[in-house]
Amino acid sequence: MSSMIGSMFMSFIIFLNILLSKGKAKPNPYVGGVSMLIINGGYETIWPAIYTRSGPKVVPSGIKLEPEEQYDLKVPDSWSGTIWVRTGCSGNPNSNFHCAIGDCRTNNIHCHYKEPHPPVTQVKFNLVPKGGGSSSYKVDLKDGFSLPVTLTPLESKCKKIMCDMNLLDQCPNWLAVYSDEGRKIACKSPCYTTREPKHCCTEEYASPEKCAPNRYTELLENRCPSTVSNAFDETHFTCFVAMEDLLLATDIEVPT
Numbered sequence: 001m002s003s004m005i006g007s008m009f010m011s012f013i014i015f016l017n018i019l020l021s022k023g024k025a026k027p028n029p030y031v032g033g034v035s036m037l038i039i040n041g042g043y044e045t046i047w048p049a050i051y052t053r054s055g056p057k058v059v060p061s062g063i064k065l066e067p068e069e070q071y072d073l074k075v076p077d078s079w080s081g082t083i084w085v086r087t088g089c090s091g092n093p094n095s096n097f098h099c100a101i102g103d104c105r106t107n108n109i110h111c112h113y114k115e116p117h118p119p120v121t122q123v124k125f126n127l128v129p130k131g132g133g134s135s136s137y138k139v140d141l142k143d144g145f146s147l148p149v150t151l152t153p154l155e156s157k158c159k160k161i162m163c164d165m166n167l168l169d170q171c172p173n174w175l176a177v178y179s180d181e182g183r184k185i186a187c188k189s190p191c192y193t194t195r196e197p198k199h200c201c202t203e204e205y206a207s208p209e210k211c212a213p214n215r216y217t218e219l220l221e222n223r224c225p226s227t228v229s230n231a232f233d234e235t236h237f238t239c240f241v242a243m244e245d246l247l248l249a250t251d252i253e254v255p256t
Contacts, residue, residue: 034127036073036083040065047086049104049111055079055127062086062110064093080126082140084116085147088185100179101146101186119144119177119186121163123151134238139163139227141220144175146186159237163224170219190216191230201231208232 038048048071050061056076063071075081088100093109102120104111116122122140139149139161151161168176171187179185190199197203201211211232213221220229226237 033074033076034079036075037070038063038065038073038083039070040067043067044087045089047089047099047102047109049084049086049102049116050075051082051104051111051115052113053080053082055081057113060110061112062104062108064089064109075127077127077129078132081124082115083123083125084120086116086120087146088179101177118192119188120146121149123149136238137161138237139224141224141227141229142189142231142233143192144186144188145220159226161226161237163220163227165223167219167223170223172215175216187216189229190214 040046044067046065048063048065050058050073052058052061055078058073058075058079058081063073065071084102086099086102086104089097089103089109090099091097091107095107097107097109102116104114104116106112106114124138124140126136128135137151139151141163145163145167148164148166149161150164168184168187171184175188175190175193176184177186177188190196191201193199197205198212199214201207205211211230213230217229217233220227
């Protein structure tokens with residue numbers, strides 16, 4: 001697997017690979033749980049984070065991965081939550097920890113029950129135990145995006161989500177987040193930036209018919225149509241097979 005990953009994603013500076021399988025590494029503390037192997041295949045340090053929306057709390061909720069390091073994360077098969085990658089982090093991991101992108105504002109490397117501060121690319125899961133229905137997964141960019149991402153289920157009946165290109169150069173300047181060096185490192189959505197009803201599809205715009213597209217949503221719909229871009233976008237994918245039979249890969253590139 002490692003040689004395949006190295007050759008397949010050589011063009012990516014950093015990628016996060018999430019493997020949902022019958023874990024063969026350390027024992028899974030959850031009965032019928034899922035193993036997610038998080039890999040840093042690039043040349044910069046990343047800080048993946050995990051938020052539990054429902055189900056048993058997953059620990060740790062924040063990790064640091066140097067280039068080529070990996071972490072085997074265990075989650076229950078009845079888990080609902082979000083995984084994202086923080087970049088540009090610094091400070092004491094236990095008391096004064098902050099990240100330029102994806103910070104969860106706990107002053108700690110662990111996010112506990114805190115969600116990420118937008119804009120950041122978010123990968124969301126709703127896992128259902130075998131025999132309990134369908135599990136779902138999506139890439140949610142309603143509040144903004146930071147990094148390219150691809151989710152590839154191993155099960156052929158389950159659809160692939162792709163947004164594997166760097167769209168930051170096409171982010172309008174008024175929505176862009178810049179590094180100290182003047183590089184675009186993330187892109188905010190018009191809704192998150194302005195909170196105006198016409199951009200957030202609220203009040204008199206609270207219907208699919210009146211929720212008009214804008215430059216941000218058109219960019220995502222044209223280049224990354226399988227992602228979620230606005231309040232009435234119900235783009236997500238379900239699988240009626242057990243999640244332990246799936247592979248979901250997330251390829252993440254850090255802008256240079």
